Amino acid sequence: MPAMKSKTPAERANVSGLGFFFSPKRVAIIGASRTQGKVGYVVLENFAKNGFPGKIFPVNPEAEEILGIKCYKSLREVKERVELAVICVPAKFVLKVLEDCARKSVPAVIIVTAGFAETGNKAETEKLRKFISSHKKMRVIGPNCLGVLAAKTKVDTLFLPIDRLGRPKEGGISFVSQSGALGSAILDWAAMQGFGIAKFVSYGNAMDVDESDLLEFLDNDEETKVIALYIEGVGNGRKFFEALRHTGKRKPVIVIKGGTTSEGGKAVGSHTGSLAGSNEVYETLFRQTNAIRAETMQEVFDFSRVLELEPKMKGKKIQIITNGGGYGVLCTDAAIGAGLELAKMNEKSKSAIRKACPDYAIIANPIDLTGDATSERYAIALAEAMNSREVDAIILVTLFQTPLLDESIITIVREANEKKTKPLLVLSVGGSYCQKMNSLLAKENVNVFESPVEIALALKKLRQFSGK
Amino acid sequence: MPAMKSKTPAERANVSGLGFFFSPKRVAIIGASRTQGKVGYVVLENFAKNGFPGKIFPVNPEAEEILGIKCYKSLREVKERVELAVICVPAKFVLKVLEDCARKSVPAVIIVTAGFAETGNKAETEKLRKFISSHKKMRVIGPNCLGVLAAKTKVDTLFLPIDRLGRPKEGGISFVSQSGALGSAILDWAAMQGFGIAKFVSYGNAMDVDESDLLEFLDNDEETKVIALYIEGVGNGRKFFEALRHTGKRKPVIVIKGGTTSEGGKAVGSHTGSLAGSNEVYETLFRQTNAIRAETMQEVFDFSRVLELEPKMKGKKIQIITNGGGYGVLCTDAAIGAGLELAKMNEKSKSAIRKACPDYAIIANPIDLTGDATSERYAIALAEAMNSREVDAIILVTLFQTPLLDESIITIVREANEKKTKPLLVLSVGGSYCQKMNSLLAKENVNVFESPVEIALALKKLRQFSGK
Numbered sequence: 039m040p041a042m043k044s045k046t047p048a049e050r051a052n053v054s055g056l057g058f059f060f061s062p063k064r065v066a067i068i069g070a071s072r073t074q075g076k077v078g079y080v081v082l083e084n085f086a087k088n089g090f091p092g093k094i095f096p097v098n099p100e101a102e103e104i105l106g107i108k109c110y111k112s113l114r115e116v117k118e119r120v121e122l123a124v125i126c127v128p129a130k131f132v133l134k135v136l137e138d139c140a141r142k143s144v145p146a147v148i149i150v151t152a153g154f155a156e157t158g159n160k161a162e163t164e165k166l167r168k169f170i171s172s173h174k175k176m177r178v179i180g181p182n183c184l185g186v187l188a189a190k191t192k193v194d195t196l197f198l199p200i201d202r203l204g205r206p207k208e209g210g211i212s213f214v215s216q217s218g219a220l221g222s223a224i225l226d227w228a229a230m231q232g233f234g235i236a237k238f239v240s241y242g243n244a245m246d247v248d249e250s251d252l253l254e255f256l257d258n259d260e261e262t263k264v265i266a267l268y269i270e271g272v273g274n275g276r277k278f279f280e281a282l283r284h285t286g287k288r289k290p291v292i293v294i295k296g297g298t299t300s301e302g303g304k305a306v307g308s309h310t311g312s313l314a315g316s317n318e319v320y321e322t323l324f325r326q327t328n329a330i331r332a333e334t335m336q337e338v339f340d341f342s343r344v345l346e347l348e349p350k351m352k353g354k355k356i357q358i359i360t361n362g363g364g365y366g367v368l369c370t371d372a373a374i375g376a377g378l379e380l381a382k383m384n385e386k387s388k389s390a391i392r393k394a395c396p397d398y399a400i401i402a403n404p405i406d407l408t409g410d411a412t413s414e415r416y417a418i419a420l421a422e423a424m425n426s427r428e429v430d431a432i433i434l435v436t437l438f439q440t441p442l443l444d445e446s447i448i449t450i451v452r453e454a455n456e457k458k459t460k461p462l463l464v465l466s467v468g469g470s471y472c473q474k475m476n477s478l479l480a481k482e483n484v485n486v487f488e489s490p491v492e493i494a495l496a497l498k499k500l501r502q503f504s505g506k
Numbered sequence: 507m508p509a510m511k512s513k514t515p516a517e518r519a520n521v522s523g524l525g526f527f528f529s530p531k532r533v534a535i536i537g538a539s540r541t542q543g544k545v546g547y548v549v550l551e552n553f554a555k556n557g558f559p560g561k562i563f564p565v566n567p568e569a570e571e572i573l574g575i576k577c578y579k580s581l582r583e584v585k586e587r588v589e590l591a592v593i594c595v596p597a598k599f600v601l602k603v604l605e606d607c608a609r610k611s612v613p614a615v616i617i618v619t620a621g622f623a624e625t626g627n628k629a630e631t632e633k634l635r636k637f638i639s640s641h642k643k644m645r646v647i648g649p650n651c652l653g654v655l656a657a658k659t660k661v662d663t664l665f666l667p668i669d670r671l672g673r674p675k676e677g678g679i680s681f682v683s684q685s686g687a688l689g690s691a692i693l694d695w696a697a698m699q700g701f702g703i704a705k706f707v708s709y710g711n712a713m714d715v716d717e718s719d720l721l722e723f724l725d726n727d728e729e730t731k732v733i734a735l736y737i738e739g740v741g742n743g744r745k746f747f748e749a750l751r752h753t754g755k756r757k758p759v760i761v762i763k764g765g766t767t768s769e770g771g772k773a774v775g776s777h778t779g780s781l782a783g784s785n786e787v788y789e790t791l792f793r794q795t796n797a798i799r800a801e802t803m804q805e806v807f808d809f810s811r812v813l814e815l816e817p818k819m820k821g822k823k824i825q826i827i828t829n830g831g832g833y834g835v836l837c838t839d840a841a842i843g844a845g846l847e848l849a850k851m852n853e854k855s856k857s858a859i860r861k862a863c864p865d866y867a868i869i870a871n872p873i874d875l876t877g878d879a880t881s882e883r884y885a886i887a888l889a890e891a892m893n894s895r896e897v898d899a900i901i902l903v904t905l906f907q908t909p910l911l912d913e914s915i916i917t918i919v920r921e922a923n924e925k926k927t928k929p930l931l932v933l934s935v936g937g938s939y940c941q942k943m944n945s946l947l948a949k950e951n952v953n954v955f956e957s958p959v960e961i962a963l964a965l966k967k968l969r970q971f972s973g974k
Contacts, residue, residue, distance in 0.1 A: 219830025
């Protein structure tokens, strides 16, 4: 008989005891407010109105009910087991409330309240830290954070109203942000762009749960295909290194690091009180752990969606297919600049394409199907490139301004893409009609880009992750 | 009495005889077609339906009238003076039609027709070239081009229908593109983004009018505040150098160069038949002529709108004002990375801002007004930074997810921006509500960005041009 039992799925999902943050059955909102717009009101409203399937216990000593839900004078009055407590009371009451949570054995607590370390409130901060570290079974996110958004289970502690901050649909990317403001701006942007999010966490001052704990949890989370991380500094470097190394072996971890210049590092100091650390140290850390570094939030999402949706890229050789020579040239420059190479398709493939094209088409790399290219011409070139052993990935440029390129191109690209035999990325630049076509492609899980440089960088990162 | 007369405004506007391309009173469309979607139909339709104020003469030997406009069997039948002829006939008829144009002393001709040098049709190409070079008074754009779009005078020879290719509104940027497909995709994109265009030219094979002639013309064009140029290679390097040097002294010229890698250079060869030239040669050329190099089309438009709308940037010192610490950090990193410096406002200014803010606000650089910042708090910080002699430009981060930041921020930013005492760029990231606010700002001629890196690069280029 084996000496050690392997973990059950539930145990694995609840690694580090964080599971209750993302799928609690019973949630107490302590400091629930009757005043519209206030933090304690918005948090309660999120749970009450957005389809959270569990039970909600608003706690407010002065209210009978809020939004039609019975209120409790204190957490002690709640008889049922509570799995997640969200604390929105003023700073001076937080410790007392936390004692109630401990007494009731609440396993997961989010302290939204600000006004501790980041404002120099040392005495209160120290008391809080001591209490938290002496109650290991109670995991705490915060204080000074937005907390958690879980798209599937409808846990939403973000105290910014939905008319200001859109919530993204369900998807495979989980996003962890040290900065609440940055995290919320990006969530809002992702919602509008149609990017899907599995889980979002803003963890604030990180008195207990930190970026490393969250990495470990998301590593074991089946919904999460790609992890994106915004950090300014880390509390425990060794722990972060181990978490990143472990997770980086199995899932793409994309990191954007704030405070890479010495001036930015100073700004980090006054923002989150972290030590930014030198750029070189982080560069080495990311390289050693297979983490994928992004320079901009656009890159974070570009890399995420490519790593989520594309198959592995077995080598560096790309084939460019275009209906506009200029974009063929710019894609070539961008691909070479990103360290990729141009594939050389064999004569058999090329002559098959040549047969389907007029004399003035250029069957090389890039393949220029020219401005009068039809969907049929694309179909043949695309099929040959998909089947070619010389090609590791395809950049397909579709300029929709030309009237001969009709909507059947959508089906052609979708069918090629569904085979998932190699990465297929589309470049499409233009206005309203083009955007309409791009949306149709995106709905079919085709990755569409508007910039040759962005498409080439995304392929570079895909190749980097595929190689390991 | 002076020995030389200075040029009249009309003469200056018609430098190199190119004025008739952009403001002709009478236009002949030779090869006008009755078949919807055909090149000769779309070109006629553009002139007939989009408000062109001059007279139109469709030429088609087989039609009595098209779109209700009387047709002529040949150009010889037109009795009135024609200032612009647009040629859409098949390649084999082009020379004959061009002879008609010369006989009638048409000063400006656009040959849309393709099928010459780019397809290896050598004999026909040589005849055409000879004829054009022996008729110096007739200026020719093309062949193999989209021709001209002039937003104000409604000259529009773009043969791509408006439902596929949107036309931008009037503005101060003129865009010259060697590649028609790239040019049209960008125009379409610019139309959707709300960027204004003064004049657009796709000049194709450049048998007569080339990039240098167009630069010289746009240098003297009052509507054009900024010139953007996509080139793959240039025919006459010396002429281009002189034109760029001359224009670069007075107006910002932003250049994006295709074919900067050796592989990209090969693609250029098969695309426009030009010699791409080494990247180093162009780098030197751009530096010597004060041209501003862009790496992506996003940069072309970012640099253009900043150079069009912002006042000069007298030094490198920027002040960052934010309501989200994370974006303060990322803007600092981006600014330092772009070679800018952080301004140090004096104590008097800082204490004035401090008085208007709660204790936990950080009055340094970045100034972090924190997540509960109101428009009033912004107003005071912005006024101090605008008046500070230590500050050369301002990056104002406005994260609209926070409910306390109301719409009066628009008026505050507009009023500061209208004084034009120093560049003021806004960073605003988010979803639908944020986009609504960004549009309000853009309508007031405020430059809004979504990326710290893009905002910092645009300021870098503004500083580069301001310094000379």
